[in-house]
Amino acid sequence: MPRKLLLPYKSAFSHFGAPRGLHDSVAMNAARSGYRVFSANSTAASTELAKKITERLGAELGKSVVYQETNGETRVEIKESVRGQDIFIIQTIPRDVNTAVMELLIMAYALKTSCARNIIGVIPYFPYSKQSKMRKRGSIVCKLLASMLAKAGLTHIITMDLHQKEIQGFFSFPVDNLRASPFLLQYIQEEIPDYRNAVIVAKSPGAAKRAQSYAERLRLGLAVIHGEAQCTEQDMDDGRHSPPMLKNATVHPGLELPLMMAKEKPPITVVGDVGGRIAIIVDDIIDDVESFVAAAEILKERGAYKIFVMATHGLLSADAPRLIEESSIDEVVVTNTVPHEVQKLQCPKIKTVDISLILSEAIRRIHNGESMAYLFRNITVDD
Numbered sequence: 001m002p003r004k005l006l007l008p009y010k011s012a013f014s015h016f017g018a019p020r021g022l023h024d025s026v027a028m029n030a031a032r033s034g035y036r037v038f039s040a041n042s043t044a045a046s047t048e049l050a051k052k053i054t055e056r057l058g059a060e061l062g063k064s065v066v067y068q069e070t071n072g073e074t075r076v077e078i079k080e081s082v083r084g085q086d087i088f089i090i091q092t093i094p095r096d097v098n099t100a101v102m103e104l105l106i107m108a109y110a111l112k113t114s115c116a117r118n119i120i121g122v123i124p125y126f127p128y129s130k131q132s133k134m135r136k137r138g139s140i141v142c143k144l145l146a147s148m149l150a151k152a153g154l155t156h157i158i159t160m161d162l163h164q165k166e167i168q169g170f171f172s173f174p175v176d177n178l179r180a181s182p183f184l185l186q187y188i189q190e191e192i193p194d195y196r197n198a199v200i201v202a203k204s205p206g207a208a209k210r211a212q213s214y215a216e217r218l219r220l221g222l223a224v225i226h227g228e229a230q231c232t233e234q235d236m237d238d239g240r241h242s243p244p245m246l247k248n249a250t251v252h253p254g255l256e257l258p259l260m261m262a263k264e265k266p267p268i269t270v271v272g273d274v275g276g277r278i279a280i281i282v283d284d285i286i287d288d289v290e291s292f293v294a295a296a297e298i299l300k301e302r303g304a305y306k307i308f309v310m311a312t313h314g315l316l317s318a319d320a321p322r323l324i325e326e327s328s329i330d331e332v333v334v335t336n337t338v339p340h341e342v343q344k345l346q347c348p349k350i351k352t353v354d355i356s357l358i359l360s361e362a363i364r365r366i367h368n369g370e371s372m373a374y375l376f377r378n379i380t381v382d383d
Contacts, residue, residue: 034084034085034086034117034367035085035086035087035088035363035367036059036062036080036082036085036086036087036088037050037053037054037057037059037060037061037062037087037088037090037363038061038062038064038078038087038088038089038090038107038111039061039064039066039089039090039091040066040076040089040090040091040100040103040104040107041066041091041092041094041100041103042066042067042068042074042099042103043094045094045339045341045342046092046094046100046339047061047092048336048339048341049090049092049124049336049337049339049356049359050090050092052336052354052356052360053090053122053356053359053360053363054360056356056357056360057360057363057364062078062079062080062082062087063078063079063080064076064077064078064079064107065077065079066103066107068099074099074102074103074106075106076103076106076107076110077110078107078110078111078114081114082111082114082115082116083114083115083116084115084116084117085116085117086116086117086118086120086366086367087111087116087117087118087119087120088120088121088122088363088367089104089107089108089111089119089120089121089122089154090122090359091103091104091121091122091123092124092125092337092338092339093123093125093127093338094338094339095317097127097128100127101127101145104121104123104149104152105148105149105152106152108121108149108152108153108154109152109153111153112152112153113153116153118155118156119153119154119155119156120154120155120156120157120158120363120366121149121154121156121157121158122157122158122159122359122362122363123157123158123159124159124160124313124335124337124338124355124359125159125160125312125313125315125337125338126142126157126159126162126163126167127145128141128142128145129142129162129163129164129167130163130285132163132164132166132167132170133164140170142167142170143170146167146170146171146172147170149171150171150172150173154173155173156173156174156175156176156366157171157173157174157175157176158176158178158359158362158363158366159175159176159177159178160177160178160179160180160312160313160335160337160355160359161177161178161179161180161284161312161313161337161383162177163284163285165177165381176362176366176372178358178359178362178375178376179376179379179383180312180335180337180353180355180358181213181214181217181379181383182358182378182379183335183353183354183355183358184214184282184310184312184333184335184353185214185217185218187310187333187351187353188218188280188308188310189218191351192278192280192308194278195218195220195278195280196220197276197277197278198218198220198277198278198279198280199215199220199221199222199223199272199273199274199277199278199279199280199304200212200214200215200218200220200221200222200223200280200282201222201223201224201225201272201274201279201280201281201282201295201299202222202223202224202225202281202282203225203281203283203291203292203295204224204225204226204291205224205226207282207283208222208224209382210282210283210284210382210383211224211282212382213380213382213383214280214282214310217378221272221273221277222272223270223271223272223273223274223279224270224271224272225268225269225270225271225295225298225299226265226266226268226269226270226271227265227266227267227268227269228265228267228268268298270298270299270302274299274302274303274304275302275303275304276303276305277303277304277305278304278305278306278307278308279296279299279304279306279307279308280307280308280309280310281295281296281299281307281308281309281310282310282311283309283310283311284311284312284313285311285312285313285315286309286311286313286314286315286316286320286332286334287313287315287316287317287320288317288318288320289316289320289323289324289327290323292309292324292327292329293323293324293327293328293329296309296327296328296329297327297328299328300328306330307328307329307330308329308330308331308332308333309329309331309332309333310333310334311332311333311334312334312335312337313334313335313337313338314332314334314335314337314338314340314343314350314352315338315340316334316340316343316350320343321343321346321347321350322346322347324347324349324350325346325347325348325349329349330349331349331351332347332349332350332351333351333352333353334350334351334352334353335352335353335354335355336352336353336354336355336356337355340352358375361375362375
């Protein structure tokens with residue numbers, strides 16, 4: 001029977017990102033206890049989170065080699081025996097998403113064929129999660145990826161703040177969807193001196209539930225940005241203001257449908273008072289930052305004197321660092337679910353909150369067969 005490691009989860013609230021020492025016996029018995037931790041990333045920048053997790057567990061990263069051959073193919077070599085063990089694959093998603101996905105699939109399959117007992121993927125940011133709904137003649141790519149992971153050999157997934165909670169239903173095996181909100185709430189309380197004078201802002205009505213959850217736990221006010229910038233006459237032909245013309249279309253007289261009015265959003269308004277307050281915009285992903293920059297401009301016009309953006313996954317693609325640096329946003333706070341050290345060098349406004357503690361505790365609990373409920377205490381379904 002492996003010796004269980006006691007790690008109080010309340011330490012996540014004492015100081016974000018502070019390393020916590022663990023029992024030395026775990027380091028000595030990591031291999032004998034029946035679990036190993038591997039990193040499926042081929043780039044050094046993407047293995048930082050894996051190193052932090054293994055340090056907290058008192059273990060060492062499993063010996064493996066992941067690289068791309070000259071023709072672009074991904075190759076994975078497992079350098080130690082994994083027979084009969086629980087294997088945790090930590091895979092962060094850098095900018096090259098498709099390469100990271102192939103690394104994960106190939107490593108999972110390599111471990112499966114090496115007779116690993118259970119293969120658990122630790123994927124803090126689940127890729128393709130934005131493509132989880134049918135769009136016109138597209139496809140639900142997220143469901144395809146879930147099927148591919150199951151076929152490759154994964155038996156369990158640990159992830160964080162799925163873009164849509166319904167994504168859990170795409171999988172044929174258990175999915176633990178952890179939350180980063182306790183760490184972000186802690187950052188607000190400890191790093192924003194006058195946070196009592198703040199208001200939580202949803203940059204769209206769709207983000208209102210998340211914003212309300214934050215506002216209730218911090219006992220702050222709530223504001224919602226609604227509408228969109230009104231377009232000019234030359235933009236009227238984009239199809240939003242009138243139905244497309246039907247060419248050579250014949251409709252049976254008995255199948256005529258009633259004419260529906262085109263959907264049109266009202267001008268941008270802010271529902272809630274932000275004048276003389278700190279505005280804290282909360283969301284799950286910050287990637288294309290144009291909408292956040294536009295929201296910050298509106299809040300500035302309405303009298304907010306400081307503007308923060310809080311998000312779990314800081315993808316920060318393309319020119320995001322430059323746009324943030326030139327905007328009215330004072331600070332962007334994201335977790336280290338996605339590597340973004342290069343973006344931080346380009347924009348000092350970007351701050352990072354470490355969430356390796358909750359991931360390492362989830363690994364420990366799953367391996368020891370303990371309940372995960374403790375990691376979801378005081379967490380609402382709207383987070």
